[in-house]
Amino acid sequence: MSEMKSLALFTDLYELTMAASYFENQMFEPATFSLFIRNYPAFRRYFVSAGLDDVLNYLSGLRFNPEDLDYLEGTKLFKPEFLSYLERFRFTGKVHAIPEGRLFFVNEPLLEVTAPLIEAQVVETFIINAMNLQVMIATKASRCFHAAWPRTLVDFSLRRTQGLDAGMKVARASFIGGFTGTSNVLAGKVYGIPTYGTMAHSFVTSFENETDAFRAFAKTFPENAVLLVDTYDTISGAKAAAEVGKEMASQGKLLKGVRLDSGDIARLSQKVRKILSEKGLGEATVFASGGFDEYTIQRVLKQGGDIDSFGVGTKMGVSADAPYFDMAYKMVEYDGRSVLKLSPQKSTLASAKQVFRFKTPKERLSRDVIGLRDDHLKAGEPLLEEVMREGKVVISTPPLSQIQKRFLVEFSNLREKYKSLAKNVPEYPVGLSSGLKKLQAQLVRRLKARVRKELGES
């Protein structure tokens, strides 16, 4: 990842060609761009905010270094004056955003950037890249969390996340969405997330037989032995594990648990629990892994699976049933003028905005209203906070555990019907303020009239 030391070129070429044209036309007036999700992907009815911390780090550190400028010069697309401008480039704008760990809904601006046009434009690619992934994963994780509750969940996805950076972001975002820990050691180091893991099948096959493998592991990790029992046959594996557990008990040690990774997990977990209990190992954890997501967790539990904890891997780590969200970053204001886009299925809400959340007296979420930034809606809690001003971060990112707690509290106040894994889940009510409605209608009218005129004229 040495190529990542400067992220200024982590951008679509069109951001830079547009910037060059803005520069040539001396268009430096402030613009506001809004980041939002256009549609609910596969059966989801809410989103969990995550990724803001990366965006703030990126914006504060954004520089074009000499190598970047050499490369751009070599493309022969850009004039020297524009390259000099990039050499001095800093992000000097302001950012409003919904804090990490909060819930939000379709069309609600999750983040708004206001800055001189070029600055607000060239950061688009990075912002979508960072936020789309982390919102998607925190949301997916929260669905698994909901299905498994009160059982615990560990992120096992590292080997099949889409690349290295995803491996890190998935560990962090799934923790925000309610997971207890991760198998990713680097995420443990960088983010302080608790790490979990003991053995793979290869550990078992590298010994002459299963019992030898279990004994060797228990010797090295007498406090942390979760034995994987399905390498050859789950039942015989569980019996071998129980045998070793008894040996440990006779030495005053406690078998921490066993892990099931294949087969009919609901049925096998019951049998394995019985095998353990019969040997007096009732406190050993039954850990299940292998292809789990919210749907399979729900199914295995409905079938009576006797499981304490799930390792949730690939399907969560790539958000397999919705591996991208329709997240967009669109210009909504330029030079004091509200703007919008009319493309089919891709129209936008104009102007700088605020989201207001209304709750019941018991703190349950009842509805949101998307309004203009300067709207004051009595009793509505404004969700977007100013997080950056003149290119400087003006909040301090809370510890990850606090972000998780923020999620847990708000999620517990979202009605069950919006968390369902079913196919026909109602939408949480999100309205527009009267001010925004009026502005939007005016602008659409004006634009349609212009299009009609242009089509008529030619």
Next chain:
Amino acid sequence: MSEMKSLALFTDLYELTMAASYFENQMFEPATFSLFIRNYPAFRRYFVSAGLDDVLNYLSGLRFNPEDLDYLEGTKLFKPEFLSYLERFRFTGKVHAIPEGRLFFVNEPLLEVTAPLIEAQVVETFIINAMNLQVMIATKASRCFHAAWPRTLVDFSLRRTQGLDAGMKVARASFIGGFTGTSNVLAGKVYGIPTYGTMAHSFVTSFENETDAFRAFAKTFPENAVLLVDTYDTISGAKAAAEVGKEMASQGKLLKGVRLDSGDIARLSQKVRKILSEKGLGEATVFASGGFDEYTIQRVLKQGGDIDSFGVGTKMGVSADAPYFDMAYKMVEYDGRSVLKLSPQKSTLASAKQVFRFKTPKERLSRDVIGLRDDHLKAGEPLLEEVMREGKVVISTPPLSQIQKRFLVEFSNLREKYKSLAKNVPEYPVGLSSGLKKLQAQLVRRLKARVRKELGES
């Protein structure tokens, strides 16, 4: 991405706990692990090799730095002797692999690592992470390439790839799979891939009207003006673009093209082509983007879409219809003993292996045979090459353009029926050599007998 300066901790915790137990048991004998894909995901019937270069860089540079060791010490899981071992840790093994850009099939080892047990084990997470993503993307890209041929394709996925590293790897892997370029400027710099891009909708909305926006862009980029025509209405946009194209022509400049990004692309592309032709702009490229993948490319072309080039984004960049492959890295030999795993649906082929490819006299691929590493199958081309010996890379990675060429040649020799996008595509014939069959049958027999015995005894 500063956290990425050492990748030694980019691993599942269990790799390190297993290593600690191997260390305590002085298990340093050589092991062989095999990387392969267990099943064909959604409608695919072949895979494209990609990612080897990253694996070789990782293995050659693998070190636990002092910060890594401090962190591991702090977990209190590991003994000082093991941490000292990690401090001196180097990868000293050998690697055989199928070169990048070649085709391979289900169950075929794509890469095999032979090294002292701990070394071969702890590299698992990184190897799967790097190879799974890049094989998946090169394969997806090749399907788009096949559907669009002879039209050209550009990777537009950067904003919605799953993280930063994926953004880079997708640009590289999609180029291997037949793409012409990418919008990712950093990939242009790092890998030398041609970059493409001109303007977004926000460019158009930041001007008072579309024609002003087009004129401004054409002034800055008279050689590189691809005008985006669907911000308000595709037909009126195309008329404005044609107007500006005529102005350019009168100044001796050529409008490079227009881009359509929404609506009924097949129908609109025909209308837009007509508008351009009527203004004498027959040479302008019609570029289409917006939600394309192999299926929608095929559909739009069947509907008569008059398109020269496609921007292919999100659905390719996350391999949306198959966002992970069932790629596994399994121990197949330890201390001279062939090993395998019997878990349901997850059994493995034992021993170090080679893949032999048989072709027709006209170079068409006819069948593959998976054999033992030392098998000699007359007329079969062995696919795995020794790429690393004693921890040193012993090949030089060819330029990316040459890897792409290797793919294009072999892909042209794969019969059409295996490339189809239909649902019932036949499988390419892959057999086992008689030596491997015999060994496999022996081992399965022996293991089943042992499981029966253990179940009977207890």
